[in-house]
Amino acid sequence: MQQTTLAAEAIYNGIGLHSGREVHMTLKPAPADTGLVFVRTDLEGRPQIHAAAANVTSTMRATTVEENGCKVFTIEHLMSAFHAMGIDNCYIEIDAEEPPVADGSALAFFRTMKQAGIRELEAERREIVIDKAYRIDDDEKNRFVMVVPYDGFRVSFTSVNPHKLIGIQYENFEVTPELYEAEIAPARTIAYEKEIEALRSMGLGLGGTLESVIVYNDEGWLNPLHFEDELVRHKILDVIGDLRLAGPIRGHVIAVASGHALNTALAKELQKNLG
Known part of the structure; x- marks a missing residue:
């Protein structure tokens, strides 16, 4: 089985559940072995935070990942959609510290990814x-x-x-x-x-x-x-x-x-x- 990424960019904007702040999110195709990586476009240098278990720093009412002093929280609904869709690699560009809440579910994220489509990469998938x-x-x-x-x-x-x-x-x-x-x-x-x-x-x-x-x-x-x-x-x-x-x-x-x-x-x- 091959690794996957999105076939095209996908955009979803909204309000953060906990922060209440407006956020613009763009899901971008990424090369093999990139993983799922948040990119904070609102911060200098566009720091990256890898969505990896080792980077979890808080679980109070939501899941937070942090890397090199930069964090993203309430990522669990978005991550759930990635898991179900079988997407291995993606850059998640956001201009705030939290993805949009949408309707409080993962349906909008799932359908946004589905509409963008999935592209197979040459590298083998690691489950x-x-x-x-x-x-x-x-x-x-x-x-x-x-x-x-x-x-x-x-x-x-x-x-x-x-x-x-x-x-x-x-x-x-x-x-x-x-x-x-x-x-x-x-x-x-x-x-x-x-x-x-x-x-x-x-x-x-x-x-x-x-x-x-x-x-x-x-x-x-x-x-x-x-x-x-x-x-x-x-x-x-x-x-x-x-x-x-x-x-x-x-x-x-x-x-x-x-x-x-x-x-x-x-x-x-x-x-x-x-x-």
């Missing part, structure tokens, strides 16, 4: 082929994420939420581009109404609106859902994006109540052992 079970646990909160050998890419996720509206949700998908576009990519970020004020006082969620975040309170949902179990589908979207920081994966991901911290810890373990 992260899972050779045994790798597992990261958070014993205090009874949650974990693991990956086991599997000929394909599958994700099984159990989401546990004490809220009566949500409760326990489970989904299990064999991830292909077609299934991802229909069943995973449209799942949006979710927030509890009482958390929003606290997040904004921390400088987070400044770009979130009911067009980009699903919000629930003790009475119900403030906006219509795309799926009854949209929360667990978005969790799957996130884990696909976070694990792409290790590389394209061939294996079966199994998770219970996992989040960015556990996901990226597993990505680091995979990159260290198999990258």
Whole structure:
């Protein structure tokens, strides 16, 4: 199997979820062995930040990568689309510290890439082929994420939420581009109404609106859902994006109540052992 890149440039502009700032993003084809590389066009020298597990520096409400003092955060939705589309190499030019939020899902990114098309390169693709079970646990909160050998890419996720509206949700998908576009990519970020004020006082969620975040309170949902179990589908979207920081994966991901911290810890373990 050959490495891939985009067949043409693709542009997507919008507002950052946490920063609330306007951002212009251009996805550009890149040569073999480049990887997925953010380019901060707003900073002197256009510094590059490689979307790699070793560069993760924060997982508070989003995944942040940092290199040589420059960072990009809330990259997980974009990375998820790259993973599902099977794109190995791309320059992601952005003029802010955060990609656009779009509607809080990965669908706009996926379709932007799909429209640009994929081009095969001469170099051979290097997958992260899972050779045994790798597992990261958070014993205090009874949650974990693991990956086991599997000929394909599958994700099984159990989401546990004490809220009566949500409760326990489970989904299990064999991830292909077609299934991802229909069943995973449209799942949006979710927030509890009482958390929003606290997040904004921390400088987070400044770009979130009911067009980009699903919000629930003790009475119900403030906006219509795309799926009854949209929360667990978005969790799957996130884990696909976070694990792409290790590389394209061939294996079966199994998770219970996992989040960015556990996901990226597993990505680091995979990159260290198999990258």
